[in-house]
Amino acid sequence: MDSALDIFGSQSWLRPAGIGAASAYDLTLAMTAGFGVVFVLMMALIALAWRARAAPRTWWIWTGGIIVPMTAILLVLTGSTLALVAMTRADENALVVDVTAHQYWWDIVYDPDGMAVRDANELVLPEGRPVTLRLHAADVIHSFWVPSISGKMDMIPGRVNTLTVTATEAGRFRGQCAEFCGLSHPRMAFEVLVLEPAAFDDWLTDSAGPARDPARTDLVAGRDVFAQQGCAACHEIRGVAEGGRLGPDLTRVGARGSLGAGMWRMNQGTLAGWIASVRDMKPGAQMPNFNHLSGPDLRAVSAYLASLK
Ligand code: CUA
Known part of the structure; x- marks a missing residue:
């Protein structure tokens, strides 16, 4: 199977595509630059102190030990607090x-x-x-x-x-x-x-609408397998089997790009593998393996789910 990295979109804050990510990115650049300046300043003060170690001056301690670090920390605190407030603020029109x-x-x-x-x-x-x-x-x-x-x-x-x-x-x-x-x-x-x-x-x-009705007889057979196996106890398909909320809603499952919470490409083959051996694909998942299903039943139910778009 393809690894997730090949098939899904960007997961990098270095290429922001949202307001929150852009402010985190700007803040990181500003902090890196700011602390670069502080670092150079500190090194200069240390060198100065080393050369004049016989006759120390108290303003060096005040500047290097208190004023510069305090200013830097206050600037960072202000910047990150403003960014956090902007991210958590509820928007009336949202x-x-x-x-x-x-x-x-x-x-x-x-x-x-x-x-x-x-x-x-x-x-x-x-x-x-x-x-x-x-x-x-x-x-x-x-x-x-x-x-x-x-x-x-x-x-x-x-x-x-x-x-x-x-x-x-x-x-x-x-x-x-x-x-x-x-x-x-x-x-x-x-x-x-x-x-x-x-x-x-x-x-x-x-x-918002209900699931589409299956147009082919093999898909109807798949919907019957879904009902017989009790899948509806955990999974909802609007208009077909309602009320199951313990597992993911499947009304449009075939339309998703991925399967297993962003892990595998969505298609009938991966769906069949998933239904038969979910516990092996995702250790600790609540859903049991349905490896007792016959080949035709597994094929039918996976074809039906893949058709729900
Ligand atoms: Cu959920 Cu980590």
């Missing part, structure tokens, strides 16, 4: 999106107080429009981070942290859970798809 971290996947609900579109493991954002993310955790502490778009924010059970992000460039980016949360913490990534505003509105409206 679209609200609830993101809940689970071991090891992401539940995502767009516009939770309005049309409430549920999806998983792929965050779709409108270009140029602020989005306030309400970050929740279902089990242990996780951390939300899309380095190209914004700063990082912890997700803590029992509280809601907010992060306002504005993507400034359409394209595909990659996010990653940034807090150790168990065996498959490194396999808890996600994709971020930034769409132009009109395309985003179309996507949201389209995503």
